[in-house]
Amino acid sequence: xAGLTDDVGFLLSRASGLVVRATNAALAVEGLRxxxxxxxxxxxxxxxxxxxxxxxxCLGLDPSQIVTLVDELTEAGLVERRPSPAxxxxxxxxxxxxxxRVRSRAARRAEAGVQRELAPxxxxxxxxxxxxxxxxVAGSTGR
Amino acid sequence: xAGLTDDVGFLLSRASGLVVRATNAALAVEGLRxxxxxxxxxxxxxxxxxxxxxxxxCLGLDPSQIVTLVDELTEAGLVERRPSPAxxxxxxxxxxxxxxRVRSRAARRAEAGVQRELAPxxxxxxxxxxxxxxxxVAGSTGR
Numbered sequence: 001x002a003g004l005t006d007d008v009g010f011l012l013s014r015a016s017g018l019v020v021r022a023t024n025a026a027l028a029v030e031g032l033r034x035x036x037x038x039x040x041x042x043x044x045x046x047x048x049x050x051x052x053x054x055x056x057x058c059l060g061l062d063p064s065q066i067v068t069l070v071d072e073l074t075e076a077g078l079v080e081r082r083p084s085p086a087x088x089x090x091x092x093x094x095x096x097x098x099x100x101r102v103r104s105r106a107a108r109r110a111e112a113g114v115q116r117e118l119a120p121x122x123x124x125x126x127x128x129x130x131x132x133x134x135x136x137v138a139g140s141t142g143r
Numbered sequence: 144x145a146g147l148t149d150d151v152g153f154l155l156s157r158a159s160g161l162v163v164r165a166t167n168a169a170l171a172v173e174g175l176r177x178x179x180x181x182x183x184x185x186x187x188x189x190x191x192x193x194x195x196x197x198x199x200x201c202l203g204l205d206p207s208q209i210v211t212l213v214d215e216l217t218e219a220g221l222v223e224r225r226p227s228p229a230x231x232x233x234x235x236x237x238x239x240x241x242x243x244r245v246r247s248r249a250a251r252r253a254e255a256g257v258q259r260e261l262a263p264x265x266x267x268x269x270x271x272x273x274x275x276x277x278x279x280v281a282g283s284t285g286r
Contacts, residue, residue, distance in 0.1 A: 003184070003188050004181055005280075007253075008261065008276070009163075009166055009256075010181060011273060012159045012272075013162065013177070015280050016156050016159035017159075018283050019279075023152055034152075034156070038153060041146070045147070058147070059157070060164075110150075110152065114151060125275055130151045132264060132268055132271065133151070133154035133158045133272075135263040136263055137157050139260075139263035
């Protein structure tokens with residue numbers, strides 16, 4: 001029977017925990033945690049904004065968790081809920097100008113946090129890791 | 144600026160979340176969650192038992208979280224705290240015979256859960272992923 005430290009599921013969880021912790025530490029100076037930062041990035045990058053349903057699907061979180069994160073970012077003045085131009089009954093989450101400024105700074109800090117933990121891997125290794133993980137995430141049925 | 148879905152930190156967190164969820168679902172029939180299962184595996188594999196400090200370091204959890212997990216597994220009759228032969232003031236966590244039986248069944252179930260999420264990767268890809276993640280985990284300073 002394989003030991004825990006040979007188990008790919010365990011290694012994935014452990015490496016993720018290290019990277020999340022380092023990223024949270026790096027983002028603390030911006031008053032953000034990694035989940036808030038992820039919502040902010042998606043709100044910045046979606047032209048016109050992103051729905052809370054899309055946020056939940058992309059991040060693998062429950063809708064109620066998304067509502068809390070969007071509320072926190074709204075309170076901080078970084079995002080706002082706006083009616084969708086396509087359907088005014090739907091509201092989209094978009095970044096404010098301040099949200100875009102914070103995102104630029106936070107992106108550099110988050111990257112530094114991630115790189116601190118990924119230091120054992122060179123650029124090629126990191127590209128390989130990224131590609132393998134992207135295939136796992138893309139293959140998910142969204143459970 | 145890289146989008147979220149190209150970010151290796153995001154992909155790691157997302158893939159880990161998928162695998163943890165699938166493993167928890169697979170272990171539910173044994174009445175275990177993945178963190179309890181990890182403690183059980185370490186208690187089974189350490190000759191003579193494992194200290195709570197070692198469990199915390201290996202799993203990247205706080206000592207108080209380890210106490211809770213060991214209490215739950217003790218309550219379920221799967222592990223027990225025993226005095227260390229080397230130092231009777233220290234207690235080690237060891238598996239009971241029932242704990243070893245449950246671990247064998249749970250290992251097969253957990254593996255099936257992990258493989259459901261890693262299906263996009265063939266055996267060679269999974270070996271590459273495992274090796275890359277092991278280097279990240281080994282390189283951690285244990286923060």
